[in-house]
Amino acid sequence: MSNLEPAPAEVMCSASAAVGARPQVLEPRLVPLGGVRAMTVRRTLPQRARSLIGAWCFCDHYGPDDVAVSGGMDVPPHPHTGLQTVSWLFEGAIDHRDSIGSAVRVRPGQLQLMTAGRGIAHSEVSTPDTTRLHGVQLWVALPDGARDAAPAFESHTELPVVETAGARIRVFMGELAGAVSPARCFTPLVGAELTLDPGADLELPVEAAFEHGVLVDAGPVLVDGEVVEADRMAYLSPGHEGISLRAGDGPARLVLLGGEPFAEDIVMWWNFVGRSHEEVVAARAAWMAELGSGFAGAGRFGRVPGYPGGALPAPVPPNVRLRPRERR
Numbered sequence: 300m301s302n303l304e305p306a307p308a309e310v311m312c313s314a315s316a317a318v319g320a321r322p323q324v325l326e327p328r329l330v331p332l333g334g335v336r337a338m339t340v341r342r343t344l345p346q347r348a349r350s351l352i353g354a355w356c357f358c359d360h361y362g363p364d365d366v367a368v369s370g371g372m373d374v375p376p377h378p379h380t381g382l383q384t385v386s387w388l389f390e391g392a393i394d395h396r397d398s399i400g401s402a403v404r405v406r407p408g409q410l411q412l413m414t415a416g417r418g419i420a421h422s423e424v425s426t427p428d429t430t431r432l433h434g435v436q437l438w439v440a441l442p443d444g445a446r447d448a449a450p451a452f453e454s455h456t457e458l459p460v461v462e463t464a465g466a467r468i469r470v471f472m473g474e475l476a477g478a479v480s481p482a483r484c485f486t487p488l489v490g491a492e493l494t495l496d497p498g499a500d501l502e503l504p505v506e507a508a509f510e511h512g513v514l515v516d517a518g519p520v521l522v523d524g525e526v527v528e529a530d531r532m533a534y535l536s537p538g539h540e541g542i543s544l545r546a547g548d549g550p551a552r553l554v555l556l557g558g559e560p561f562a563e564d565i566v567m568w569w570n571f572v573g574r575s576h577e578e579v580v581a582a583r584a585a586w587m588a589e590l591g592s593g594f595a596g597a598g599r600f601g602r603v604p605g606y607p608g609g610a611l612p613a614p615v616p617p618n619v620r621l622r623p624r625e626r627r
């Protein structure tokens with residue numbers, strides 16, 4: 300989806316310092332997405348304490364929302380650069396359309412992966428028969444060698460599932476517990492949905508070179524002995540060869556994100572990931588010029604066919620030039 304904040308801040312994101320052996324619990328920030336009957340999302344990345352987990356640079360968690368109350372999702376065509384969008388649903392369905400001609404339905408348990416490269420535009424609309432919407436919208440920062448490539452889209456409806464006593468692991472990016480997702484990754488990373496039966500224990504082997512985030516959708520869950528309530532994310536520094544998970548009295552659902560600490564500093568503003576303030580300002584100008592021309596001619600982002608309405612104008616750019624901040 301789009302970052303629909305009316306005045307989004309420009310954010311410098313860098314790999315953060317390790318926190319030792321214990322998990323660090325990250326609280327979500329509530330962000331209304333705007334509009335008349337707006338959805339509110341719970342944003343755990345980026346935040347002040349931590350802006351990246353591997354190349355994962357954005358994590359919006361939403362629902363379960365009653366669409367009759369929230370109005371559902373209706374995000375007009377908007378641009379992206381320098382990132383992959385990972386759309387992952389627990390409930391409901393969303394129609395994705397983009398400027399390279401993709402038109403697919405996002406469904407629970409299936410991965411829709413859009414690689415923006417140098418530029419793409421897309422729209423996202425929950426389907427008319429969706430009554431509850433529940434999922435996560437994740438972004439992965441592209442490394443320098445891939446971020447200027449042509450845009451691409453992948454749909455993966457068959458993903459590997461690992462079942463153990465009391466737990467199911469569906470791997471949508473990278474490799475986990477011996478299962479490998481077919482999705483294209485540009486840096487070493489992992490993304491998976493885990494469901495645990497009430498009281499179930501899982502010793503999950505993980506890549507020791509990765510840092511990890513465990514987002515709790517349904518909980519609480521004990522993560523390496525630390526109680527993590529629903530909607531929080533537990534961060535684990537590199538150096539773990541396994542993560543110990545234990546469900547409480549009810550069933551648990553988690554999203555595991557991990558990766559090698561990202562080696563590049565990025566600048567995020569609105570829906571753009573770049574390396575400098577000037578880059579995101581140039582991307583904004585290119586989008587507004589295309590929008591102003593009615594998407595005549597071959598632009599950097601392009602027209603999204605099939606959306607019944609206009610494209611989303613960019614917010615006013617930040618007037619303070621962001622300076623890189625020290626690694627924390």
Ligand code: MN
Pocket residue numbers: 300301302377379384421570
């Ligand atoms: Mn989007």
